[in-house]
Amino acid sequence: MAKYQLVLEAGRADRQYWRDLWAFRELMFQLARRDVAVHYKQTVIGGFWAVARPLVTVVILTVVFSRVAGLEADGGVWYPLFILAGMLAWQFFAAILGESSNSLLNNANLVSKVYFPRLLVPLSALGVPLLDLLVLSPFLVGMMVYAGVIPPWQLVFAPLFLLLAAATALGIGFGLCALNVKYRDFRYVIPFILQFGVYASPIGYATSRMPPDYQGLYHLNPMVFVIDGLRWSVLGVGDPFAGGGWLVSLAVSLAALLAGVRYFRRTERTFADVI
Amino acid sequence: MPEPIIRVENLGKRYSLCHQAGGPRYRALRDILSEGVTNGFGLFGARAAATREEFWALKDVSFEVNEGEVVGIIGRNGAGKSTLLKILSRITEPTTGRVTLNGRVASLLEVGTGFHPELTGRENIYINGSILGMSRSEIARKFDEIVAFAEVEKFLDTPVKRYSSGMGVRLGFAVAAHLEPEILVVDEVLAVGDAAFQKKCLGKMGEVARAGRTVLFVSHNMQTIGSLCQSVRLLDGGALRYQGEVVGGIAHYYRTLDASQRDGTDAQRRPGTGEFRFLHAASDASEYRPHEVKVIRFRVRPMTNSTPRVSLSAHLTDATGGLVCQCDSRFLGVHVNLSQGECEGALAITTPWLKPGEYAVDLFLVDGNVGVVDRFERACQFRVLPILPYPDIGPEPGFSQGAVLGQFSWTVSTTGPTEGNRVLAE
Numbered sequence: 276m277a278k279y280q281l282v283l284e285a286g287r288a289d290r291q292y293w294r295d296l297w298a299f300r301e302l303m304f305q306l307a308r309r310d311v312a313v314h315y316k317q318t319v320i321g322g323f324w325a326v327a328r329p330l331v332t333v334v335i336l337t338v339v340f341s342r343v344a345g346l347e348a349d350g351g352v353w354y355p356l357f358i359l360a361g362m363l364a365w366q367f368f369a370a371i372l373g374e375s376s377n378s379l380l381n382n383a384n385l386v387s388k389v390y391f392p393r394l395l396v397p398l399s400a401l402g403v404p405l406l407d408l409l410v411l412s413p414f415l416v417g418m419m420v421y422a423g424v425i426p427p428w429q430l431v432f433a434p435l436f437l438l439l440a441a442a443t444a445l446g447i448g449f450g451l452c453a454l455n456v457k458y459r460d461f462r463y464v465i466p467f468i469l470q471f472g473v474y475a476s477p478i479g480y481a482t483s484r485m486p487p488d489y490q491g492l493y494h495l496n497p498m499v500f501v502i503d504g505l506r507w508s509v510l511g512v513g514d515p516f517a518g519g520g521w522l523v524s525l526a527v528s529l530a531a532l533l534a535g536v537r538y539f540r541r542t543e544r545t546f547a548d549v550i
Numbered sequence: 551m552p553e554p555i556i557r558v559e560n561l562g563k564r565y566s567l568c569h570q571a572g573g574p575r576y577r578a579l580r581d582i583l584s585e586g587v588t589n590g591f592g593l594f595g596a597r598a599a600a601t602r603e604e605f606w607a608l609k610d611v612s613f614e615v616n617e618g619e620v621v622g623i624i625g626r627n628g629a630g631k632s633t634l635l636k637i638l639s640r641i642t643e644p645t646t647g648r649v650t651l652n653g654r655v656a657s658l659l660e661v662g663t664g665f666h667p668e669l670t671g672r673e674n675i676y677i678n679g680s681i682l683g684m685s686r687s688e689i690a691r692k693f694d695e696i697v698a699f700a701e702v703e704k705f706l707d708t709p710v711k712r713y714s715s716g717m718g719v720r721l722g723f724a725v726a727a728h729l730e731p732e733i734l735v736v737d738e739v740l741a742v743g744d745a746a747f748q749k750k751c752l753g754k755m756g757e758v759a760r761a762g763r764t765v766l767f768v769s770h771n772m773q774t775i776g777s778l779c780q781s782v783r784l785l786d787g788g789a790l791r792y793q794g795e796v797v798g799g800i801a802h803y804y805r806t807l808d809a810s811q812r813d814g815t816d817a818q819r820r821p822g823t824g825e826f827r828f829l830h831a832a833s834d835a836s837e838y839r840p841h842e843v844k845v846i847r848f849r850v851r852p853m854t855n856s857t858p859r860v861s862l863s864a865h866l867t868d869a870t871g872g873l874v875c876q877c878d879s880r881f882l883g884v885h886v887n888l889s890q891g892e893c894e895g896a897l898a899i900t901t902p903w904l905k906p907g908e909y910a911v912d913l914f915l916v917d918g919n920v921g922v923v924d925r926f927e928r929a930c931q932f933r934v935l936p937i938l939p940y941p942d943i944g945p946e947p948g949f950s951q952g953a954v955l956g957q958f959s960w961t962v963s964t965t966g967p968t969e970g971n972r973v974l975a976e
Contacts, residue, residue, distance in 0.1 A: 305676060309669065312673060316668045387641065389681055390640035544642070
């Protein structure tokens with residue numbers, strides 16, 4: 276009779292999952308569009324917020340690290356530019372992590388009223404950070420022009436590093452948003468991670484400043500490789516592959532992604548009952 | 551025998567209730583940690599040790615639905631209807647058993663799911679549509695129809711937060727009404743909106759049904775069920791109690807309702823703020839002739855220390871659940887200052903003359919300030935005997951089509967010239 280058949284049974288949802296995820300992709304774009312449309316509604320300066328916050332941070336970090344601490348950037352790059360390139364990657368990561376980890380709670384009404392693969396919800400949280408990234412990028416280009424920096428050939432790898440930032444943030448985000456459904460504690464964990472991460476990542480200073488003994492430990496922070504990599508590909512300074520620490524960072528990123536997806540998938544079927 | 555479009559086999563859904571007085575539904579990690587400390591167990595031992603009770607919202611439910619059938623799902627509050635719909639619409643998984651669906655399902659458990667107040671009507675149509683499973687091109691194709699159905703043409707570019715609640719509901723239903731699934735699952739969504747719009751929604755539902763789609767429809771309104779559905783499934787306490795014809799199902803539904811109310815334990819679970827509860831209600835006679843005065847006597851008991859000033863109301867409903875008339879004491883200027891201690895009273899319904907059949911009376915206590923204090927559905931029943939209050943015996947079509955029996959007289963007198971009358975007579 277009908278070509279379409281669906282069997283609902285305990286534990287059965289798995290078999291259809293990835294196909295459904297694809298079938299519902301339009302919903303993901305709609306949710307992302309909604310978040311983007313709503314994000315700066317009823318603010319006076321609108322999208323300028325996407326620029327204002329990182330730029331102010333750049334100024335402050337420049338003063339602290341360059342003037343007060345007297346540090347120098349890799350390859351003698353203009354310090355604000357050095358920081359901005361790092362900020363760009365960090366901001367992207369932080370925004371995705373923040374948005375995705377609260378996404379299920381923010382969409383609780385959807386989760387309890389309609390079916391769709393729940394993974395779409397944290398995925399759709401990519402929309403706003405992507406837009407913010409697009410808005411901020413011209414400032415980086417402008418500062419590069421001002422400082423007379425010509426992008427090196429490895430610029431082609433820049434999207435890969437941004438992809439890695441997104442994958443890492445989503446991995447952690449998947450896990451945290453699933454945990455948030457059951458234990459609201461995790462809402463308070465994210466601001467802490469982000470606050471602490473600014474100093475634990477090479478944003479205001481270069482990775483090469485870290486004493487060699489600490490390099491291995493330092494690279495447990497997956498954003499070390501992402502930030503160094505983005506600087507290397509955009510500004511052509513530093514060497515993200517020096518010392519093999521990058522393998523640690525990359526492994527942590529991938530582990531976070533895998534663990535996040537697995538935990539999310541395992542708890543997903545109870546979301547509607549618990550949220 | 552064609553394969554049924556929906557087959558439900560031994561379906562069960564278990565929830566674990568966590569007994570912690572006043573505790574939130576979700577748990578803070580702190581709770582688990584503190585339980586762990588007090589119990590002297592590890593984290594996971596503590597979780598198991600928390601007082602838990604298993605509760606089967608659905609148990610061993612099996613039925614089939616054929617293609618093109620419009621099925622009403624009925625049952626009291628907590629009978630498992632919503633759980634069944636949630637499983638069918640894949641929001642939650644069954645614990646046991648299985649469901650086989652031979653068609654795409656669209657479910658409408660709420661009107662306007664995912665509407666964002668900051669976005670315009672236009673934007674929300676797209677979001678809501680894709681949430682319900684429509685593709686962008688499908689929405690674009692039906693866009694004008696949806697807008698026309700919702701009657702919001704002028705406000706398309708206004709944020710939904712500035713809409714009246716009626717407009718929001720209309721827009722939500724309009725989007726859902728343009729879904730084209732093989733199976734449509736609808737939860738009591740028609741209970742919202744004004745009367746005219748409800749009628750329109752019902753019309754649309756009928757249209758969907760006539761187009762050959764399978765519809766599962768949950769409602770407490772037996773009249774809607776009666777007019778829309780071809781068969782019903784009755785759930786009670788998580789189990790399927792009846793499946794089959796609508797009339798039989800509705801009768802069965804009323805019996806489960808009556809049974810639960812006779813034992814009196816249900817009074818606290820009835821809707822209403824509950825300062826006072828009807829304790830008992832009975833009709834003076836179990837059978838009346840159509841034109842006799844029907845007298846309902848009742849007792850009211852205080853449940854708290856408050857002494858509200860209330861009005862009384864009664865709804866007289868017929869066997870299909872249709873509301874025949876309302877008897878609201880406010881129209882008589884009657885208010886009662888309830889005092890501590892039980893009190894009793896009576897309601898006398900003089901007209902209309904009722905058609906033969908079964909009737910039930912819903913009783914209400916209403917406090918003008920806080921709303922309904924007690925709502926005692928089907929507080930008592932009586933039967934009207936098929937003995938017509940007319941002097942002569944007429945043919946059945948002469949009275950069977952009306953809602954009630956009229957008290958009337960006919961007079962005819964001659965006004966024109968007698969000449970004309972003669973012509974007519976020839």
